[in-house]
Amino acid sequence: MNFSRIVTISGKELKDALRDRRTILAMVVIPIIVLPVLMFLPAFLASPERNPVRIAVIQSDNTSDDFLAGLASDQIHTIRIGRAENMTKLIQNGDYELGVVLPPNFSRILEGPDQRATITVFVDQSSARGTIALSLVQGEITKYSDKIISERVAKTGLPPEALTPIETDVRAVTVTGTGALLLAILLPLFLGIYAVTGAMYFVMDTTAGEKERKTLEALLTMPVTRTEIVVGKFMIAVLIALISSVLAILGITAGVIVFSGAVGESSALGLSISVGNLLLIGLATLVLAMTSASLEMLISIFARSFKEAQNFLSPLSIVVVVPAIAMQYMSEQTLRSFAVAPIFNAMLIIRDALLNRASATSVTLEFLSAFVYMVIALAIAIKIFNSEKAMVRY
Amino acid sequence: MVGAPPLIQCTSLTKKFGGFTAVDEVTFEVGNGKVFGLLGPNGAGKTTTMRLLSTLLKPTSGTATVAGYDLLREPQKVRASIGVLPEDSGLYDRLTPREHLLYYGKLHGMPEDLLRKRSDELLEIMELTDRANTKVGDFSKGMKQKVALLRAFIHDPPVLLLDEPTAGLDVMSARSIHGFVERFRKEGKAIMISTHNMTEAQRLCDRIAIIDHARIVAVGTVEELQKRTSQKDLESIFVQLVAD
Numbered sequence: 001m002n003f004s005r006i007v008t009i010s011g012k013e014l015k016d017a018l019r020d021r022r023t024i025l026a027m028v029v030i031p032i033i034v035l036p037v038l039m040f041l042p043a044f045l046a047s048p049e050r051n052p053v054r055i056a057v058i059q060s061d062n063t064s065d066d067f068l069a070g071l072a073s074d075q076i077h078t079i080r081i082g083r084a085e086n087m088t089k090l091i092q093n094g095d096y097e098l099g100v101v102l103p104p105n106f107s108r109i110l111e112g113p114d115q116r117a118t119i120t121v122f123v124d125q126s127s128a129r130g131t132i133a134l135s136l137v138q139g140e141i142t143k144y145s146d147k148i149i150s151e152r153v154a155k156t157g158l159p160p161e162a163l164t165p166i167e168t169d170v171r172a173v174t175v176t177g178t179g180a181l182l183l184a185i186l187l188p189l190f191l192g193i194y195a196v197t198g199a200m201y202f203v204m205d206t207t208a209g210e211k212e213r214k215t216l217e218a219l220l221t222m223p224v225t226r227t228e229i230v231v232g233k234f235m236i237a238v239l240i241a242l243i244s245s246v247l248a249i250l251g252i253t254a255g256v257i258v259f260s261g262a263v264g265e266s267s268a269l270g271l272s273i274s275v276g277n278l279l280l281i282g283l284a285t286l287v288l289a290m291t292s293a294s295l296e297m298l299i300s301i302f303a304r305s306f307k308e309a310q311n312f313l314s315p316l317s318i319v320v321v322v323p324a325i326a327m328q329y330m331s332e333q334t335l336r337s338f339a340v341a342p343i344f345n346a347m348l349i350i351r352d353a354l355l356n357r358a359s360a361t362s363v364t365l366e367f368l369s370a371f372v373y374m375v376i377a378l379a380i381a382i383k384i385f386n387s388e389k390a391m392v393r394y
Numbered sequence: 395m396v397g398a399p400p401l402i403q404c405t406s407l408t409k410k411f412g413g414f415t416a417v418d419e420v421t422f423e424v425g426n427g428k429v430f431g432l433l434g435p436n437g438a439g440k441t442t443t444m445r446l447l448s449t450l451l452k453p454t455s456g457t458a459t460v461a462g463y464d465l466l467r468e469p470q471k472v473r474a475s476i477g478v479l480p481e482d483s484g485l486y487d488r489l490t491p492r493e494h495l496l497y498y499g500k501l502h503g504m505p506e507d508l509l510r511k512r513s514d515e516l517l518e519i520m521e522l523t524d525r526a527n528t529k530v531g532d533f534s535k536g537m538k539q540k541v542a543l544l545r546a547f548i549h550d551p552p553v554l555l556l557d558e559p560t561a562g563l564d565v566m567s568a569r570s571i572h573g574f575v576e577r578f579r580k581e582g583k584a585i586m587i588s589t590h591n592m593t594e595a596q597r598l599c600d601r602i603a604i605i606d607h608a609r610i611v612a613v614g615t616v617e618e619l620q621k622r623t624s625q626k627d628l629e630s631i632f633v634q635l636v637a638d
Contacts, residue, residue: 008500012489019488019529214482221448222501223474242435388451 001231009232017202017236026201027240031194031248036255039103039186046128048075053133056081056096060104067106071140076133087122091130098123098133110148113155180273182256184354187281188347189324190248195288196245196296196320199237200313203296206233207305208309226385234378236296241289250284280363284349287370291342292316294377301384323347336362338367399462400425401553401584406456409442416442418608419456424584424601426552429575431599432588433632439608440588441481445558447586448478461552474502477546479556483538487531491522491541494530495548502549509548510532516544519577520570536567543571547578554578556586560594572598592628602628606636 002295017023023371046050057068079096087099099122103109109117111362119141124130153163210216219229296313303309323344327335338344345366352358400423409417417439424430432440445451447458449469458465485494490515499509517523520540525533530541539559540617546554556575560568575598579585589595595602596616603613612619612635616628625631 005501005503008497012486012493012497015493016486016488088638213484214480215484215486217445217450217480217482218478218484218498218542220450221473221478221480222498223470223503224501225470 001225003230003282005228006232006235009224009229010235013202013206013233013236014239017240018205020202023202023205025241027198027244028247031190031198031244032251036248036251039133039252040255042128046132048132048136052077053097053129053136053227054079054095055133055137056085056087056090056099058083058085058087058099058101059105060102062109063104064102064106066298067144069101070144071100071137073140076136076140091122091124095139097129099295100137113152137195157235178353183252184351185328186248186252186256187320187354188327188350190252191245191285191288191350192320192324192343192347193317194244194248195241195285196317198248199241199289199293200296202240203233203237203293204300204303204306204309204313205301207297208303209306211304227382230297230301230378230382231386234293234381237293237297239285241293242286245285245289265358273354274356277356277358280358281350281351283367284346287349287367288343288346288372289379290374291346291370292320294374294381298377298381298384301381327351339366342346342370342373398426399459401461401601402458402586404443404447404458407443407446407453407458408455409439409446409451410454415575415608417446417453420605420608420610421456422603422610422613424586426584427511427579427582428600429579429585429587429598431595431602432605433590433595433602433628434587434588434605435590435636438605440605441557444478444480444555444588447472448476451474475551476553477549477551479539479542479546479554479559481561483535483542483555485530485538485541485545488529490527490529491517491544492526494541494545495568498545499548504549504624506532507510508567511581512548512550516547519555520544520574536563539563539567539571543574553582554583556585556587558588558590560589560591568594592632604632604635610638611635 052075055071055076057071057078057080059065059068059080060083066079067255068078078100081090087101090096091099101120101122103119104119106117107114121134123134125134133268149163150160153160153205210219220226296316299316300309303312320343323338323341327344327347330338335348337364339348349358349363349366352362402422402424404420404422407417407420408415419576420443421438422430432443434440442451444464446453446458449472449546453465460472463471463475465472489497495513495516496509499513500506504512514523517526520543522537522544525537530538533541542557543559546556552573559571559575563571572594575585576585587594587598599616601613601615602619603610604619605611612622614622616631619628619631619635620626623631623634625634
């Protein structure tokens, strides 16, 4: 292997890739903008702090004025409507997120020691805003109900403790804030997706695309070895996957900060990562980029045409989601037994680093296994490229 | 260079793809300063012969030496000694002519200053200097072919393999490519051209091999072929030989 020829090939590949709008789109625009926006925008828009829920209220008489005054808040806008209005229709039309019908003699019913008033709520639970409105309203109803209970109990002369004989004392043992937990879920997922999708277009273009456009034939008549060609192209594929992943980290982090703000967590991330852990995340990102780039090279060198490569490679971006999702539902023991599985290994390092749980043994094992997979994938890719089939299959 | 071994020497070169024989026992040689034409219908085995000589394919049997290097034993050295114009120009749309020449020149291990000087010279010869920094994606077929030809010449190789160099080109582009070939013949290169253009073959080639169904059916100068077939023009010679 001649390093200067590899550098020449890499240099040309990089120049060519940077002039290709589709590569730039996959490498820069999508990671930094599209997915974080898609993820966080709905939550941001649904947030009642930013955008209070609109609730239509039908009062049978003014005995429910007191309850209604308590219901209205910064997050809940109550609007009184006429008794003749069709509540179902109003909700269906989207005029209001929720409708409340308050019964007649509301306060008088509650004054008694043993009577119950029924509040009817109209809501479309298939809409996110409807669900948010329902939980907000139910919260207010429970609060008001608790107040009535206290009043009723007080009249009997019993102390408030009589109603809650057992109290639950929950103590959080997580050392990290909610931001870190959110990142521990999102980061492996996103980094996996971007490691795969960031360089996918480039890899298809530089292997199957070159074959299809017949530029490969001229390249193969140069005094370079096919190993040098594969390695030169692979290095740029890794670089592109890496850039795309790093931009994704920035995009997601920005998204989490905005999102945490949107749901009212002023403490934002509650995140403190040591330099060592940050380095681990960086290395794991590199490993993910190398794993996916080598796998993509292998698959698309085999493909006859760009289209065929596309058909082979597209499922990868869905496959990579599986370990990221599965990780959330696996027990710690089961997860450890997957430590040497491809993709799982790098994702585990990222998660453990974020949650400050990484141990030297597991990290070494995870890195080693990832490296072995990469070398195997690349070796097979080079073997295919070295065989006449690389040329004849078109 | 009297007595110098021929730059291209093919001995019983054969290539089979499964049960299909694409090139069958092909034997010929090309000396320096000579243009050798491979004339034949589509699918006769011209491109496969070119690909064997450029080491893209490995022969099933037989062998060849190019510039004294054996195809099978020294493919890297063979590739360093040849300039190839493939059937498709195979240029990168997003690179300029100059970038192409610099890229391939570097792969040939040319020193930077020599490479820049030679690129400028070649671009000048092909009258591409004013378009040297335009991406080739915007070029016409004729201009692309000129760039591809320059790419084949960049490292000043002793052997040139040109597969259908003027196919689909207008008269002016074809003329300038012919002029280019003449120029390098005078420099003593061995040039092999595959074509099905009779006029081109008659005009450029010192010797012609007629290839049909993977086999060479006749080889010689135009005069020799005329004598053998008692036909005057190359087209009639060709038709008669292929029909036999």
